[in-house]
Amino acid sequence: MNKQIKFYGGVKLDEGKMTSNEPIISAPLEPLYTVPLQQHIGAPAKAVVQKGDKVLRGQLLGEAGSFVSAPVHSPTSGTVRELSSCLGPAGAQLPAVVIESDGEDTAAEPLPIFANWQEASPDELKARVAEAGIVGMGGAAFPTAVKLSPPPNVTIDTVILNGVECEPCLTADHRLMLEHTETIITGARIIARILGVKQIIIAIEMNKPDALEMMTKKAEGTGVEVVGLRVLYPQGAEKQLIYTVTGRKVPSGKLPAHVGCLVTNVSSAAAIADAVCLGKPLYERITTVTGTPVAKPGNILCRVGTPYSSALALCGGVKEDPLKIISGGPMMGMSVYSLDIPIIKGTSGILLLAADEVSQYTPNACLRCGRCNDACPMEMIPGILSSTIEFHHFSLAERWHVMDCIECGCCSYVCPAGRPLVQHMRRAKAVANATRRAAEAASKK
Amino acid sequence: MSEQTTIRMPDTSKLVVSSSPHYHDMGSIPKIMFTVLAALAPAVFASIYFFGWRALLVLSVCMVSCAAIEALLCRLMRRRISIGDGSALVTGLLLGMTLPVTSPLWMCIVGSFIAIGLGKMVYGGLGGNPFNPASVGRVALLLACPSAMTTWVTVSGCALNKWVVDATTGATPLELVAQNQPGPGFWSLFLGNIGGSIGETCTLALIVGGVFLIALKIIRWQIPVFFIGTVFLITGIAYMVSPCPKFNPMTHVLSGGLMLGAFFMATDMVTSPLNRKGAVVFAIGCGIITTIIRLWGSYPEGISYAILIMNALTPLIDRYTAGRPFGVARKASQKNA
Amino acid sequence: MIDIVMMTGTGVLLGLAIGLVVRYFGVPVNPLVESLNELMPGANCGGCGLAGCSDYANAMATGRAKPGLCPVMSAEAVAKCCELLGVESDTTEPKIAVVCCSGDDDHAAKQAFYNGVNDCLNAMLVAGGSKGCTYGCLGLGSCARACPFGAIEMLPNHLAKIHADLCTGCGKCYMACPRNVIKLVPRSAAKVHVYCNSPKKAPIKRTVCKAACIGCRKCAKTAGEGQIIMNGYLASINYDNPPAEGIVEVCPTKCLRKAD
Structure with a gap:
């Protein structure tokens, strides 16, 4: 493992991880929680509570809507004020359950605890992961239980825990690895048990030496291997991570399972351990609140449904007015315009950027300098693709594998013309998906 | 709740929303262009040193007229006036550097008009031009006024005290070797104590500027290295087969517009291939065409033609050197290409 | 003088050649498609669901599409199409x-x-x-x-x-x-x-x-x-x-x- 494979492209970023040494603090109870029913990729959860119902902490609010979906649990005890909708980080209205806290924070009957999970059957454990509403907590929020059910024709031989946290500014996973090291390792072993896998690798970027050391120490004798990876964005992207760690390339349009790998975030692993060993469903997560305008940046353990404004108030508010508020990290996060948005299972960070840190987009033509070409970790040709998409040649863009774009943002980061390359890619992907859905609907008729 | 009142919450009424990524390396087109200008500064000083102060006049006229023509055309095309990006200044400076020091000023202005107007703006401005604008301007002038473009002065050391060096006409080293006469020695060639266009003679200054640009990753090292290397290799083989001055690789590499072309004109972002592999193919092609024109063509010099021909081939090179995206099988990629 | 004769001669010869090629190798166009094409609005908007006006005309002639799918055509034009195709007119509300x-x-x-x-x-x-x-x-x-x-x-x-x-x-x-x-x-x-x-x-x-x-x-x-x-x-x-x-x-x- 000394000589690592380097993936193509990538960029070196200013890390700006100013909260690495801030211990996790728990957020106090909120008077009101707005819990969206769609916090994951897939179908929204179906509400199982009515207006006026009394709920307890950890009680089921919504059950999984389809196979690719996840249930949602109550963050505290109280009354359901209404079933309405709220603004989500992506700007869409999400169905939500609004819970008025009673201040008691009474816990519901926990799910049955697996006192000895080593003996439990993989199917039982997998059912628990589904039941606890665990999703990928790195940002994409793909339901973990679905990930743990690989297609029947593939065998998974390696579990990789993603503790890379390559996004600048964010330190939620870093703090979790320092403060809940053992939980993560237990979670990793549970995943390995579910899949019947021997090789477990925890990947951590070299810029977190303390986490790397702690993890290596605690992992001794558990059969878990800890590797330090070179600092290069986007090291934590799933395909690039698998390539660096195992040398396997995930084929275009395929899942990691096709090369026998499963990648999951360290936070998700910790959540799995909590669900199995403590019977606790996923209703809280660590969120990094950071950025130069924030008075006291920190890592906060927030319950799902806490508005951004409360998390920010806990960090002492702001010193200056930000120009951008971002849900997630600076490279892949979504910019939002409201602080009423609730924290959800995938909110890894809330980042505020001051005016001088934001570069404004100006409509320049592509210079054909080829920097995006050198930076793209998917080895695509972003510059040409963006011009193609600008002139609406979507099918051509699709033939040039625009669907493989991971939207990591390296191309836009290096573009001297300041072109919105990633935005073009997103549009082409949205159009391609819409066309595909339309074709599927037509073929069903 | 008393604490709450002291906490300042952000004003959300003036927020900007935009697509990720929210970070940028803060590079920009003007930054690139002004760095290129800075990299050309040593060559400009060298040209004033060897040719006299008129060299500065020619260069300034070219730069000013290029910028003025671009501004005028932007105005006529009802676009944002784009001279702030500095690309017109780079084109003007490069064009001026390919002219002899004795060029009449009207020629500079006509050349600028052709370079900016027909070389760049008709294609929609920076980014759309298939050919290097400075090369277009130079080639047009070479075809239109061949005698003015090939009248060279004799250079002899420092000319800082003169307006222009003595008007006795001389020959460039390449003209000498084309007639199979021995060219000047290594140090004259390397330092630029020879006849030629304003900016092309001082190899040392051009290499300094070129290395500066490579170090800043503004140009790809592959283009100059493979361009010059190919010229050296072909003339070297020819010299070994028949050792006559005509094939002397040292004269071929160190004189004429090769250094200027290889470091500053062939590396033009807009008209050179996108990726490294393509850049190598492009540079080798430039080298081969240059050598063919120099050794067997009727012109003693062929850099600008070589660059223009390879510019025309750039889209094709791009198409065949475009890599397979990560994880795309070889067959699938070929089928779709 | 010779130049003029040469040029004229070349012109005549080429014209003849084109005429002959069209005469013997020309692709016969369905007259029905042509007359349908004339009724088309020619905007190529794709509102009919086909690639453009001539595609739609072709589709109608070969029975792949019904008249009246075009949102732009006037009612009279649609009626004429139906007449040409010999089908019942079936107009859609514009x-x-x-x-x-x-x-x-x-x-x-x-x-x-x-x-x-x-x-x-x-x-x-x-x-x-x-x-x-x-x-x-x-x-x-x-x-x-x-x-x-x-x-x-x-x-x-x-x-x-x-x-x-x-x-x-x-x-x-x-x-x-x-x-x-x-x-x-x-x-x-x-x-x-x-x-x-x-x-x-x-x-x-x-x-x-x-x-x-x-x-x-x-x-x-x-x-x-x-x-x-x-x-x-x-x-x-x-x-x-x-x-x-x-x-x-x-x-x-x-x-x-x-x-x-």
């Missing part, structure tokens, strides 16, 4: 597009400044655009660029306006709008429209848009049975049985308006 939103910059609250590609779908993908209402017109003009007839004008205060005289109801704008603000309605019934698209509750709508339908039901009560249907908190016109024009008087927010 349609018109309506932008169901009144939220221009003066009425709808702007939550943020959008900095990015000038396209509605792109803006949608970034925090849902900059307008507070997530159902209204984004005002970046994707529909106007998609319209093959130049019938959509982008008002300076960021709202799309459809010029009824130019609109042919081809549906291109309907496809281009990521918010589904544009609706296709029967032309004959397009007298009054509800210029609002938000199904949210009135207090929520009012905070983001002064011109929204507040769901007061006044219009539904005043109009005849089934002429205006309440769709949650949003009134919607029943275009099969449209209300009289006078109904616009009752709307307190003026989002129920005569067609403009």
Whole structure:
């Protein structure tokens, strides 16, 4: 493992991880929680509570809507004020359950605890992961239980825990690895048990030496291997991570399972351990609140449904007015315009950027300098693709594998013309998906 | 709740929303262009040193007229006036550097008009031009006024005290070797104590500027290295087969517009291939065409033609050197290409 | 003199050659397709669902498509097509597009400044655009660029306006709008429209848009049975049985308006 494979492209970023040494603090109870029913990729959860119902902490609010979906649990005890909708980080209205806290924070009957999970059957454990509403907590929020059910024709031989946290500014996973090291390792072993896998690798970027050391120490004798990876964005992207760690390339349009790998975030692993060993469903997560305008940046353990404004108030508010508020990290996060948005299972960070840190987009033509070409970790040709998409040649863009774009943002980061390359890619992907859905609907008729 | 009142919450009424990524390396087109200008500064000083102060006049006229023509055309095309990006200044400076020091000023202005107007703006401005604008301007002038473009002065050391060096006409080293006469020695060639266009003679200054640009990753090292290397290799083989001055690789590499072309004109972002592999193919092609024109063509010099021909081939090179995206099988990629 | 003879001779010879090639190698064109083609509007808008006008003409001639799919053709032209094809005439009601939103910059609250590609779908993908209402017109003009007839004008205060005289109801704008603000309605019934698209509750709508339908039901009560249907908190016109024009008087927010 000394000589690592380097993936193509990538960029070196200013890390700006100013909260690495801030211990996790728990957020106090909120008077009101707005819990969206769609916090994951897939179908929204179906509400199982009515207006006026009394709920307890950890009680089921919504059950999984389809196979690719996840249930949602109550963050505290109280009354359901209404079933309405709220603004989500992506700007869409999400169905939500609004819970008025009673201040008691009474816990519901926990799910049955697996006192000895080593003996439990993989199917039982997998059912628990589904039941606890665990999703990928790195940002994409793909339901973990679905990930743990690989297609029947593939065998998974390696579990990789993603503790890379390559996004600048964010330190939620870093703090979790320092403060809940053992939980993560237990979670990793549970995943390995579910899949019947021997090789477990925890990947951590070299810029977190303390986490790397702690993890290596605690992992001794558990059969878990800890590797330090070179600092290069986007090291934590799933395909690039698998390539660096195992040398396997995930084929275009395929899942990691096709090369026998499963990648999951360290936070998700910790959540799995909590669900199995403590019977606790996923209703809280660590969120990094950071950025130069924030008075006291920190890592906060927030319950799902806490508005951004409360998390920010806990960090002492702001010193200056930000120009951008971002849900997630600076490279892949979504910019939002409201602080009423609730924290959800995938909110890894809330980042505020001051005016001088934001570069404004100006409509320049592509210079054909080829920097995006050198930076793209998917080895695509972003510059040409963006011009193609600008002139609406979507099918051509699709033939040039625009669907493989991971939207990591390296191309836009290096573009001297300041072109919105990633935005073009997103549009082409949205159009391609819409066309595909339309074709599927037509073929069903 | 008393604490709450002291906490300042952000004003959300003036927020900007935009697509990720929210970070940028803060590079920009003007930054690139002004760095290129800075990299050309040593060559400009060298040209004033060897040719006299008129060299500065020619260069300034070219730069000013290029910028003025671009501004005028932007105005006529009802676009944002784009001279702030500095690309017109780079084109003007490069064009001026390919002219002899004795060029009449009207020629500079006509050349600028052709370079900016027909070389760049008709294609929609920076980014759309298939050919290097400075090369277009130079080639047009070479075809239109061949005698003015090939009248060279004799250079002899420092000319800082003169307006222009003595008007006795001389020959460039390449003209000498084309007639199979021995060219000047290594140090004259390397330092630029020879006849030629304003900016092309001082190899040392051009290499300094070129290395500066490579170090800043503004140009790809592959283009100059493979361009010059190919010229050296072909003339070297020819010299070994028949050792006559005509094939002397040292004269071929160190004189004429090769250094200027290889470091500053062939590396033009807009008209050179996108990726490294393509850049190598492009540079080798430039080298081969240059050598063919120099050794067997009727012109003693062929850099600008070589660059223009390879510019025309750039889209094709791009198409065949475009890599397979990560994880795309070889067959699938070929089928779709 | 010789030059002139040579040039003329070459011209004559080449002309002859072209004539011969056409005579012997020409691809015979179905006369039916040609006459159908002449009836086509020639805008190649794709509203029929085929690649363009000549494709549609071909499809009709070979029986792959029925006449009357073209939203642009006049009724007479369709009747002529049917006559040529020898089928029963089957006309469809001509349609018109309506932008169901009144939220221009003066009425709808702007939550943020959008900095990015000038396209509605792109803006949608970034925090849902900059307008507070997530159902209204984004005002970046994707529909106007998609319209093959130049019938959509982008008002300076960021709202799309459809010029009824130019609109042919081809549906291109309907496809281009990521918010589904544009609706296709029967032309004959397009007298009054509800210029609002938000199904949210009135207090929520009012905070983001002064011109929204507040769901007061006044219009539904005043109009005849089934002429205006309440769709949650949003009134919607029943275009099969449209209300009289006078109904616009009752709307307190003026989002129920005569067609403009």
